[in-house]
Amino acid sequence: MATDAAPQGAPAGPGQDARDDLYAALGLEPRASRDEVERAYRFSLELYGEGALGTYSLLEPAEAEAQRVRVCEAYEVLSDEQKRQAYDAAQGFLPPETPVLPFPSPKHSRDAQELPEVLTGAELRRMREARGVSLRHIASVTKIGLRYLEYLEEDRFQFLPAPVYLRGFLQEYARLVGIDPRRTADAYMSRLAPKR
Amino acid sequence: MALSVSEVLPGAGAATTRRQIWSIGGGKGGIGKSLLAASIGWQLARMGRRVVLVDADLGGANLHTCLGLPAPARTLADFIQRRVDSIDEVLTDTQAPGLRVISGAADLLSAANIKHLQKVRVMNQVRALDVDVVLIDLGAGTSFNILDFFLLSDVSILAVVPEPTSIENGYRFIKSALYRRLRAVASNDAVRELVDAALDPRNLEGIRTPAELVARVENEDAESGRALRREMASFQPRFVVNEVRDTADVAIGHQLVAACGRHLGLRASYAGFVHHDDAVWRAVRRRRLFMSDAPTSRAAEEIRQLTRGLVKGEDLGHGY
Numbered sequence: 001m002a003t004d005a006a007p008q009g010a011p012a013g014p015g016q017d018a019r020d021d022l023y024a025a026l027g028l029e030p031r032a033s034r035d036e037v038e039r040a041y042r043f044s045l046e047l048y049g050e051g052a053l054g055t056y057s058l059l060e061p062a063e064a065e066a067q068r069v070r071v072c073e074a075y076e077v078l079s080d081e082q083k084r085q086a087y088d089a090a091q092g093f094l095p096p097e098t099p100v101l102p103f104p105s106p107k108h109s110r111d112a113q114e115l116p117e118v119l120t121g122a123e124l125r126r127m128r129e130a131r132g133v134s135l136r137h138i139a140s141v142t143k144i145g146l147r148y149l150e151y152l153e154e155d156r157f158q159f160l161p162a163p164v165y166l167r168g169f170l171q172e173y174a175r176l177v178g179i180d181p182r183r184t185a186d187a188y189m190s191r192l193a194p195k196r
Numbered sequence: 197m198a199l200s201v202s203e204v205l206p207g208a209g210a211a212t213t214r215r216q217i218w219s220i221g222g223g224k225g226g227i228g229k230s231l232l233a234a235s236i237g238w239q240l241a242r243m244g245r246r247v248v249l250v251d252a253d254l255g256g257a258n259l260h261t262c263l264g265l266p267a268p269a270r271t272l273a274d275f276i277q278r279r280v281d282s283i284d285e286v287l288t289d290t291q292a293p294g295l296r297v298i299s300g301a302a303d304l305l306s307a308a309n310i311k312h313l314q315k316v317r318v319m320n321q322v323r324a325l326d327v328d329v330v331l332i333d334l335g336a337g338t339s340f341n342i343l344d345f346f347l348l349s350d351v352s353i354l355a356v357v358p359e360p361t362s363i364e365n366g367y368r369f370i371k372s373a374l375y376r377r378l379r380a381v382a383s384n385d386a387v388r389e390l391v392d393a394a395l396d397p398r399n400l401e402g403i404r405t406p407a408e409l410v411a412r413v414e415n416e417d418a419e420s421g422r423a424l425r426r427e428m429a430s431f432q433p434r435f436v437v438n439e440v441r442d443t444a445d446v447a448i449g450h451q452l453v454a455a456c457g458r459h460l461g462l463r464a465s466y467a468g469f470v471h472h473d474d475a476v477w478r479a480v481r482r483r484r485l486f487m488s489d490a491p492t493s494r495a496a497e498e499i500r501q502l503t504r505g506l507v508k509g510e511d512l513g514h515g516y
Contacts, residue, residue, distance in 0.1 A: 027454055027514065036516075043516035047451050054451025057364035058459055145512030147468070147501055162443050165516050 021091060022074035025067075030093035037078045039168045044071040115180060119187035121153040128153075128177045142172040149173065157192060215323065218331045218506075219252075220436075221346045221373075222355035223365030225336035228438045229253075229355050231476065231486075233333035234262035235496075236353075238487045239503040241295035245328040248287065251300035252345055253335025260299045263290050264483045268299040275321075276314050283321040292488070296327075300335075315341060319348060338365075338372040347377050347431075351506060353467065354433045356452070358445040366452070370433055371395075374406055374462065377427050387413055387420045407461030434467040434511070436502065441472050450515030465511035468502035470495050 023030050026040040047054055048067040055064060077083045088095060116123070128135075135153075139146040148169060151159040160166050167185045174184035220233050230253065237249040251259035251272065260268055270286040280286060287296045322330050332349070334342045346352050346369075356366040375395050382388040390413055394403040403409050410428060414421025433456075437449040449466040456464040475493035479486035487496050505511065 024458075027458060027516075039516040043450070043454070046447070047454055052451065053358060053360060053363055053448050055455050055459075057360065058367050058455050139510075139513065143513045145466070145515070146510050147505060147512055159446075160443075161447065161515060168516065 021093075022077055022087065023093075025070045025074035026078070028078075030088065030091070031096055032078075033096060034079075035168050035171055037075070039165055041071065041075045041079070042164055115183045115187060117187055118190050119184060120191070121155040121188075124173070124177075124184070124188065125153040127179060128173075131177055133177050138173055138176045141176060142169075144169050144172060152188075155191075163189065163192065215325065215327055216329050216350040217322065217348060218329055218351040218353065219334055219346050219349040220332070220353045220355055221334040221342060221369055222362070223336065223338055223369035224356075224362045227355055227357045227362050228470075229335065230259050230262050230333050231480070232353075232355055232436060232438060232470070232499075233331055234259060234485055235487045235499045236503050236506070237295055237297075237329075237331045238263075238292055238485055239500055240329050240331070240507070241292050242487075243503070243507070245294065246326075247295050247329045247331060248325055248327045249295065249297040250322065250330060250332045251298065251335075252332050252342070253300050258300075259297060259333050260288070261483060262480070263295075263297060263485055265290060265297065265299075268297075271299045272318075273300075276318065283318070283325065300333075315344065319345075338369050340376065343369075343373045343376050346373050352431075352433050353436055353506070354464075355436050355438055356448075357439040358437060358441070358448050363448070363452070366435075370456065370460070370462070370464075371406070373433075374428070374431055374460075375409075377431060378406070378409070378424050381423045381427050383420050383423065384417070386416060387424075390416070405460055407459075410461070428461060429463065431462060433462070433464045434506065435464060436467050437469040439472045440469045445469070447515060449512065454514065466513075466515070467506055467511055468498065469512075470498045470502065 021030070023032060026037065026044050028036060028040050032040070045068070046052060048059075048064045048071060050061075050064070052064075055067075059067065077087050084096070087093075128138075135146055135149045138144065139149055148160065152166075152169060152173065161169070167189060170185040170188050171181035174181040218236075220229050220236075222229050230251070233249055237247045240247045249259060249263075253259070260266070265288065268286075268288050270280060270288075272286060274280050275283050275286050283298065286298050288299060289296055322332075332345055334345055352373075354366055354369065356362045372395075375391055379388055379391045382391055390401065390403070390409065393399040393401045394406070394409040397404070401412065403412055406428060410421060410424045413424055435449050435452050437445065437452075440446050440448075446469050449469055453464045453466050456462040471494050473486070473493050473495035475490035476486045476495050479489035482489065486493060487499060490496060
């Protein structure tokens with residue numbers, strides 16, 4: 001894995017999406033949250049990993065290697081607040097997390113006290129419904145598949161993605177429902193068997 | 197010759213209700229396409245749709261077996277060979293209300309090579325069936341016939357299993373279908389030649405991906421470039437990953453969608469996955485469909501969710 005950024009200059013060939021900025025390298029839109037950058041980075045590393053099922057028959061080894069370099073370059077800038085600010089400014093992108101917004105105004109402080117140590121999917125659903133937020137809305141804003149959100153509320157752990165992504169899903173969910181993202185994720189995931 | 201939409205659609209669409217053509221392809225044999233077709237069709241019928249399953253796997257038809265039916269008296273080959281006049285005459289009822297099937301012809305290899313006009317006749321009559329959904333099991337391979345059925349579908353489902361050979365065939369299938377579609381809209385010989393060249397991955401033009409092809413065509417002829425771009429945008433294969441065993445297998449669908457977007461310039465989506473489930477093969481051995489034989493099995497539940505998602509046009513998102 002080439003983690004050192006730069007010298008050969010990763011080819012941003014015309015074979016990719018029309019956009020060839022650093023966000024596109026991770027499959028992101030500008031304004032992506034820090035968490036999204038984190039998850040997209042992990043996903044992209046797996047996507048271009050040596051022998052990865054999803055790409056090995058599509059990309060030559062050298063192409064996959066170039067993509068890995070590019071992903072690392074993108075991550076190096078986008079995960080660093082200052083570098084990212086400078087990059088966004090140079091490209092004319094809006095700053096991260098410019099609201100696409102959650103419609104009920106988040107009341108973090110109050111809910112932080114309400115949140116129990118352990119949260120079930122049913123409890124999440126109750127909170128969501130009490131605030132009148134539809135799963136469809138969450139899915140359309142976050143690009144998380146509606147079915148994953150249903151699995152989440154139904155506690156169907158075997159269908160949910162790996163913990164690193166699940167944590168992200170929970171935080172996005174919580175953000176849109178207007179409850180504390182980190183505590184929600186912790187409380188929900190506390191029920192997962194440690195072997196996961 | 198490619199089957200153009202204008203050849204098939206005139207008149208056919210003018211009539212009453214909007215029927216949808218769904219198809220399931222995948223390039224490789226033995227990945228459960230027929231079972232997927234049978235079970236998705238079964239579920240659609242359960243949801244109140246009037247469904248006809250078409251076994252277009254003319255070389256290795258076995259859809260009827262998946263549905264627990266004996267070898268049919270009449271098959272699609274009888275229609276293609278004009279031994280019957282109307283496609284209605286080769287329809288067989290199944291045990292499920294609302295679900296009928298048109299069997300393929302295991303005995304007739306030549307049917308897999310049907311001629312252009314025969315194909316138009318099949319497509320027209322399939323479109324004219326008085327049903328809500330026609331679901332076509334395309335069988336293995338990437339022959340022109342298979343690609344044309346896939347391309348003319350309202351919902352094009354691409355089945356894979358988490359194995360290198362299947363994924364490789366899946367990509368080959370997508371690329372072949374896409375290039376065939378692009379070739380069909382090429383407005384002149386120069387553009388067609390570029391499309392043909394692009395099909396060979398080691399072509400001298402240096403075109404490696406569909407996106408590069410479109411860029412090249414745009415350079416030559418802006419109008420053609422726009423036409424190709426429109427075709428690319430309307431080509432939206434939906435992946436189904438069958439026989440998954442763990443979270444990493446499930447994630448492969450997300451990888452495929454990401455790779456199609458980033459490297460082929462295609463907007464694919466991940467419709468769903470179905471776990472490897474012993475209930476499925478136990479039912480197959482009893483010559484029953486697991487949807488009715490083991491309705492509480494994990495696979496049956498996943499087919500129900502997958503089908504609901506396909507009906508509503510929902511997918512699993514980008515997965516991260």
